[in-house]
Amino acid sequence: MRIAVDGMGGDNAPAVVVEGVAEALKRLPGVQIALVGNEKAMLPFLKKFHIAKNPQLTVVHTEQVVNMDDPSVAAIRSKKDSSITVAATLVSEGKADAVVSAGHTGAAVTATKIRMKMLPGVDRPAIAIIMPATQGPFILLDAGANIDCKPMHLAQFAVMGEAFARLAFSTLRPRIGLLSVGEEDVKGNDLTKETFKILSDMPLNFIGNVEGNTLFNKAADVVVCDGFVGNVLLKATEGMARASMYWLKEALSKNPIRKTGAILMKSAFRELKEIGDAEEYGGARLLGVNGICVIGHGSSSPRAIRNAIRVAEESVKFGINKNITEAIAEAGISAG
Amino acid sequence: MRIAVDGMGGDNAPAVVVEGVAEALKRLPGVQIALVGNEKAMLPFLKKFHIAKNPQLTVVHTEQVVNMDDPSVAAIRSKKDSSITVAATLVSEGKADAVVSAGHTGAAVTATKIRMKMLPGVDRPAIAIIMPATQGPFILLDAGANIDCKPMHLAQFAVMGEAFARLAFSTLRPRIGLLSVGEEDVKGNDLTKETFKILSDMPLNFIGNVEGNTLFNKAADVVVCDGFVGNVLLKATEGMARASMYWLKEALSKNPIRKTGAILMKSAFRELKEIGDAEEYGGARLLGVNGICVIGHGSSSPRAIRNAIRVAEESVKFGINKNITEAIAEAGISAG
Numbered sequence: 001m002r003i004a005v006d007g008m009g010g011d012n013a014p015a016v017v018v019e020g021v022a023e024a025l026k027r028l029p030g031v032q033i034a035l036v037g038n039e040k041a042m043l044p045f046l047k048k049f050h051i052a053k054n055p056q057l058t059v060v061h062t063e064q065v066v067n068m069d070d071p072s073v074a075a076i077r078s079k080k081d082s083s084i085t086v087a088a089t090l091v092s093e094g095k096a097d098a099v100v101s102a103g104h105t106g107a108a109v110t111a112t113k114i115r116m117k118m119l120p121g122v123d124r125p126a127i128a129i130i131m132p133a134t135q136g137p138f139i140l141l142d143a144g145a146n147i148d149c150k151p152m153h154l155a156q157f158a159v160m161g162e163a164f165a166r167l168a169f170s171t172l173r174p175r176i177g178l179l180s181v182g183e184e185d186v187k188g189n190d191l192t193k194e195t196f197k198i199l200s201d202m203p204l205n206f207i208g209n210v211e212g213n214t215l216f217n218k219a220a221d222v223v224v225c226d227g228f229v230g231n232v233l234l235k236a237t238e239g240m241a242r243a244s245m246y247w248l249k250e251a252l253s254k255n256p257i258r259k260t261g262a263i264l265m266k267s268a269f270r271e272l273k274e275i276g277d278a279e280e281y282g283g284a285r286l287l288g289v290n291g292i293c294v295i296g297h298g299s300s301s302p303r304a305i306r307n308a309i310r311v312a313e314e315s316v317k318f319g320i321n322k323n324i325t326e327a328i329a330e331a332g333i334s335a336g
Numbered sequence: 337m338r339i340a341v342d343g344m345g346g347d348n349a350p351a352v353v354v355e356g357v358a359e360a361l362k363r364l365p366g367v368q369i370a371l372v373g374n375e376k377a378m379l380p381f382l383k384k385f386h387i388a389k390n391p392q393l394t395v396v397h398t399e400q401v402v403n404m405d406d407p408s409v410a411a412i413r414s415k416k417d418s419s420i421t422v423a424a425t426l427v428s429e430g431k432a433d434a435v436v437s438a439g440h441t442g443a444a445v446t447a448t449k450i451r452m453k454m455l456p457g458v459d460r461p462a463i464a465i466i467m468p469a470t471q472g473p474f475i476l477l478d479a480g481a482n483i484d485c486k487p488m489h490l491a492q493f494a495v496m497g498e499a500f501a502r503l504a505f506s507t508l509r510p511r512i513g514l515l516s517v518g519e520e521d522v523k524g525n526d527l528t529k530e531t532f533k534i535l536s537d538m539p540l541n542f543i544g545n546v547e548g549n550t551l552f553n554k555a556a557d558v559v560v561c562d563g564f565v566g567n568v569l570l571k572a573t574e575g576m577a578r579a580s581m582y583w584l585k586e587a588l589s590k591n592p593i594r595k596t597g598a599i600l601m602k603s604a605f606r607e608l609k610e611i612g613d614a615e616e617y618g619g620a621r622l623l624g625v626n627g628i629c630v631i632g633h634g635s636s637s638p639r640a641i642r643n644a645i646r647v648a649e650e651s652v653k654f655g656i657n658k659n660i661t662e663a664i665a666e667a668g669i670s671a672g
Contacts, residue, residue: 211568212567228524232569236548260597264597265597
C-alpha cells in the first residue's frame with residue numbers, strides 16, 4: 001500500500017507534516033509513503049526526523065503550493081504542479097492508493113474531483129467527520145465540501161454516510177437523520193423539506209429530522225446536512241469545547257481549595273480532553289471521489305498527520321468505495 | 337408598565353408559567369401582569385402560588401391554545417382566541433407594553449407579526465439571543481424566526497442587532513460579523529456572499545465574515561445569520577454543553593481520589609454551569625415587530641419565565657424599537 005502525503009499542506013508545513021510522516025512510518029511498517037512537495041524545503045526536516053533515507057519513503061518534488069487564501073478552483077487550474085494536485089494525480093494514475101492533506105480544504109476537494117474523478121452515480125463529494133456523542137460517536141456529512149447543495153446531493157450524502165457507518169460502527173442498519181430545526185417533516189428550510197421527501201422513499205433506515213440539541217446524545221448514526229451548515233456546526237462545537245475548557249480552568253484556579261481539587265483530578269481532565277479530540281479521529285474522509293482522500297485540519301499537529309495517514313490506510317483496507325458505489329446504484333438516485 | 341404573559345405557552349404550562357409569574361410579581365413591584373390563558377386551568381396554580389388576588393395581576397381568559405406540533409401560520413389564522421394571539425393583541429391595542437411566551441416559537445412570531453405589525457422599514461422579525469463567549473457575551477441573530485432568508489433580510493438583522501448591542505453592551509460601535517465558513521469575502525454560500533457586499537456598503541462597523549471556531553472568543557459583538565443556521569447553532573452548542581457536563585461527571589466519578597477532588601470543586605462546577613445558563617439570560621428578544629416580544633424556551637422553568645418577564649420590562653424601558661426604527665431609516669435598506 002502506498003499513501004501520497006501533501007507535504008506542503010497546513011499552517012506549519014512542511015515541518016509538522018514531515019514529523020507526522022516520520023511517526024507514521026514507525027507505526028505502519030507495511031505502508032509506503034510518497035511525500036509530495038518542495039524537496040529543498042522538506043530536506044532539513046527529513047534529516048531532522050531521520051527519514052531522509054527511509055526505504056518506506058519516496059519524495060516527489062513539486063514547485064508550487066496552494067496558499068490558504070487562494071480561491072480553490074482557480075488555484076487548481078493554474079497551479080498544475082502544486083503538491084495537492086500532484087498527490088491526487090499519483091492516485092489517479094494508480095501510483096498511490098490514497099492521498100492525505102492538511103492544506104486548503106477547497107483545493108483538496110477540487111484537485112481530487114478533477115484528478116481522481118467521482119465514483120459512478122455520485123455528483124458531489126462530501127466531507128464526513130466522526131463526532132463524539134454521549135452514547136458513542138456519529139458521522140456528520142457534509143462538513144464543508146459543498147456550500148450550496150440540492151436535495152439530491154443530500155440524498156447521495158445519506159447513502160455514502162450509511163456505507164461509511166456500516167464499516168465504521170459495524171452496524172447493519174445505521175440510523176440516518178436529517179439535520180433540521182424541528183422534528184416534524186414540515187419543519188426546516190426548502191432544502192431540508194425536499195430532502196425529507198426523497199429520503200423517506202429510499203431504502204434507508206431514515207429516522208427523520210434531528211435537531212442540534214439531541215445530536216450529542218447520538219440521535220442518529222449518520223447526520224446529513226449541506227456543507228455550509230455542517231462546517232458552521234463543526235467549527236462552532238470546536239470553539240464551544242475550547243471555550244468550555246477555558247472556563248473550567250478559570251473556575252478551578254480561583255482559590256487554593258479548588259486548585260487542590262484540580263490536582264486530584266488531573267487525569268480526569270486529560271480523559272475529558274481526549275473525548276473531543278479531533279486529532280485522535282485523524283481527519284475527515286472525503287467520500288464520493290474515486291480513491292481515498294483524507295483531509296486534516298490546517299492546524300494539524302504531527303500526531304494529527306500521523307493519525308490521518310492511519311485513517312487513510314484503514315480506508316484503503318475497508319474498501320469503502322466499493323460499498324458506496326453499490327449502495328448508490330441500488331438507491332438509484334444519481335442526479336445525473 | 338404592563339406585560340402580557342402567555343399562560344398556556346410551554347411544555348409545562350400553565351403550572352410553570354404561573355409559578356414564574358408569581359416570582360416576577362415579587363421582584364418587579366412596578367410591573368402589572370396580564371396573564372392570558374384558560375382561567376379554569378390556571379386557577380389551581382394561581383391559588384397554589386398565592387397570586388389569585390394579587391393587585392398587580394389581571395387574568396385574561398382565552399379558550400384556545402396553540403399546540404407545539406401545530407403549523408404556526410395555520411394555527412394563528414384558525415385559533416383567533418388562542419392565548420398567544422390574545423396576548424399580542426393586548427400590545428397592539430395599547431393595553432400592554434410587551435408580550436412574553438414560552439410556547440410555540442413560530443406561533444409567537446406569526447401572532448406578533450400579524451397583530452403588532454412590523455416596525456417601519458423592517459420586513460422580517462429576527463430572534464436575537466445573547467450567548468456567552470470567553471471575552472464577554474455576544475448577540476446572535478436570527479436564531480430561528482426566518483428559515484429561508486434573502487440578503488436584504490440579513491442586512492436588516494445586522495442593523496437591528498447593532499441597535500440591540502449598543503443598549504445591551506453599552507458600546508457605541510458594536511462589531512458586526514457575518515457567520516460564514518471562511519474569513520475571506522469569497523468564502524460562503526450565495527446568501528452570505530451577497531450579504532457581505534451589502535453590509536460592506538452600509539454605515540456599520542462591519543468586520544467581515546466570522547467562523548464558528550472564533551465565535552466563542554467574542555470574534556464580534558453581533559453575529560448575523562439566517563434563522564436555519566442560527567437555530568442549528570444555538571441548539572447544537574446547547575447540546576454540546578450538556579454532553580460536556582455529562583462527560584465531566586462521568587470522568588469525575590471513576591475513582592475515590594477524583595470524587596474527593598470533585599467535592600473540593602463543587603462551587604466551581606456551579607459557576608461553570610451558570611456561564612452557559614440560558615435561563616439566566618431570560619429568553620430571546622424578537623426584534624423588528626412593533627412592540628416588545630420575549631420568547632422563552634419550551635422547557636422554561638419558573639426561573640426562566642421570571643427572567644423573561646424581567647427582560648421584557650428592561651426592553652420596554654430601553655426603548656429599543658425607537659433605536660431600531662431610526663437605524664433602519666438611516667441605513668435606507670428597506671426591502672420593501
